[in-house]
Amino acid sequence: MRYVPKRAREDVNVSDVHPLAEAGTLIVGLTAIFLLIALALVFLIEIALYFVPAEREAKLFEDWLPEDLVTIAPSDDRLYEAQSLVDRLVSHWADPPYNFRVEVGASDDANAMALPGGLIVVTQGLLDDVSSENELAFVLGHELGHFKNRDHLRALGRGLVLTLFFAAVTGGDVSGIGINVADVTLRSFSRKQESNADEFGLAVVYAEYGHVNEASRLFQKWDDEDQSGFIAGGYLSTHPRAGDRVAQLRELAARQGWPVEGDVTPLRW
Amino acid sequence: MDATFETLNLFINFGLPLLLLVVTYFIGSFIESRHFQNIRAREELLHGFPVVSFDTMPADWNASSATMVTGSIVISLDYFKRVIAGLRGLVGGRIKTYEPLLERARREALLRMSESAREQGYDAVFNVRLETSRLANAGRDGKGTAGVEMLAFGTAVKLASRFA
Numbered sequence: 326m327r328y329v330p331k332r333a334r335e336d337v338n339v340s341d342v343h344p345l346a347e348a349g350t351l352i353v354g355l356t357a358i359f360l361l362i363a364l365a366l367v368f369l370i371e372i373a374l375y376f377v378p379a380e381r382e383a384k385l386f387e388d389w390l391p392e393d394l395v396t397i398a399p400s401d402d403r404l405y406e407a408q409s410l411v412d413r414l415v416s417h418w419a420d421p422p423y424n425f426r427v428e429v430g431a432s433d434d435a436n437a438m439a440l441p442g443g444l445i446v447v448t449q450g451l452l453d454d455v456s457s458e459n460e461l462a463f464v465l466g467h468e469l470g471h472f473k474n475r476d477h478l479r480a481l482g483r484g485l486v487l488t489l490f491f492a493a494v495t496g497g498d499v500s501g502i503g504i505n506v507a508d509v510t511l512r513s514f515s516r517k518q519e520s521n522a523d524e525f526g527l528a529v530v531y532a533e534y535g536h537v538n539e540a541s542r543l544f545q546k547w548d549d550e551d552q553s554g555f556i557a558g559g560y561l562s563t564h565p566r567a568g569d570r571v572a573q574l575r576e577l578a579a580r581q582g583w584p585v586e587g588d589v590t591p592l593r594w
Numbered sequence: 595m596d597a598t599f600e601t602l603n604l605f606i607n608f609g610l611p612l613l614l615l616v617v618t619y620f621i622g623s624f625i626e627s628r629h630f631q632n633i634r635a636r637e638e639l640l641h642g643f644p645v646v647s648f649d650t651m652p653a654d655w656n657a658s659s660a661t662m663v664t665g666s667i668v669i670s671l672d673y674f675k676r677v678i679a680g681l682r683g684l685v686g687g688r689i690k691t692y693e694p695l696l697e698r699a700r701r702e703a704l705l706r707m708s709e710s711a712r713e714q715g716y717d718a719v720f721n722v723r724l725e726t727s728r729l730a731n732a733g734r735d736g737k738g739t740a741g742v743e744m745l746a747f748g749t750a751v752k753l754a755s756r757f758a
Contacts, residue, residue, distance in 0.1 A: 330642040338697050340690045344623070344678070347690045348615075351681040 363511055370482040374475055379422035386442025395431045402594040403452050404429045411465050417532040437464050439471035458590040463530050463540040470525025476518040483511055515563045527574055536587025541574040614673055622672035633701050640708050644718035651720050657751040665706030669699045670741035699744035711750035722748035
């Protein structure tokens with residue numbers, strides 16, 4: 326047998342596909358799949374909400390508090406005033422299924438949350454930011470709007486289901502990217518929810534005070550502080566931009582004929 | 595303040611991996627194409643040096659001495675290859691980004707083996723075998739892959755009369 330030297334062939338073991346084509350196909354295809362999954366989950370949560378009526382939710386989470394919530398002293402005037410303000414505002418909501426509880430979180434970041442079972446958490450930072458009762462009433466009314474539309478369960482359910490789904494199916498490096506893609510998709514739903522809650526909040530403020538003066542002042546203040554000119558911010562954020570919200574509220578008040586002038590009630594602490 | 599945080603968050607979640615993907619793709623393909631050039635040039639120098647996989651020496655080879663020769667390479671994935679392979683792992687199919695990597699490893703290992711045989715004055719190598727092993731990474735519970743080793747070995751012989 327004669328030895329005939331040959332050169333190595335390069336087309337046997339390496340696919341003739343450009344790595345960027347491979348990357349593009351996978352990234353685009355999987356992003357589309359993740360988007361579809363995110364949308365499917367939204368519908369799943371809607372179905373789940375249908376089977377858990379607000380009355381049952383209220384009963385289930387009657388005395389529930391988040392474990393990591395740090396609150397201010399129960400004897401604090403601000404807690405008492407916030408609770409009694411909520412009680413007054415709720416009187417404009419015919420037959421609410423929840424027994425609303427207010428807690429004041431000891432955080433300095435201005436924030437308010439609607440949590441399962443009719444729990445409203447406002448942070449100390451937010452209470453420091455408001456300068457009149459009308460301002461605070463709008464924030465609390467906005468949270469009541471979330472309960473009215475049951476957004477608080479949607480947000481919670483989506484986060485939970487998304488995390489579980491991607492952790493179970495993908496695991497490893499890719500699950501993080503999947504969650505992020507799905508999460509960003511859901512934010513447009515989230516912004517719509519915030520606008521709806523704003524409308525409910527403003528209606529409650531009008532019912533309580535007979536005018537909507539100062540209701541959107543807090544957003545106005547935040548908008549003035551917000552100097553970032555990042556264009557994509559509006560699309561990717563969970564909340565509409567503060568400036569947009571001010572404009573929307575002004576428009577709503579004009580449409581409903583709610584007066585924007587009126588006596589402002591000072592804070593009681 | 596909120597928007598700044600959001601932008602930063604966005605950058606960390608999407609921008610950073612994407613930037614890393616682009617950078618490692620360019621660095622990775624530069625290194626890869628340079629390695630292939632180098633492999634081709636060295637293969638050309640060794641052209642005609644017999645490297646065969648028969649497990650017995652061909653009958654017409656008249657060997658005067660023999661030794662085992664080895665060539666080994668440890669080669670690592672880049673971030674781009676790993677991420678794309680990870681995505682591929684979700685849906686299945688050929689992991690195309692790994693194919694050129696392993697091709698490089700095989701040819702480089704064979705080259706090192708052959709070069710070592712020729713440097714020692716041998717005339718041919720038979721019974722050539724390839725072995726591979728995965729090098730586990732200490733991070734992530736030893737589950738990650740630091741790279742693979744490709745080992746080529748065979749029996750090098752000195753021939754009293756070359757292919758008479």
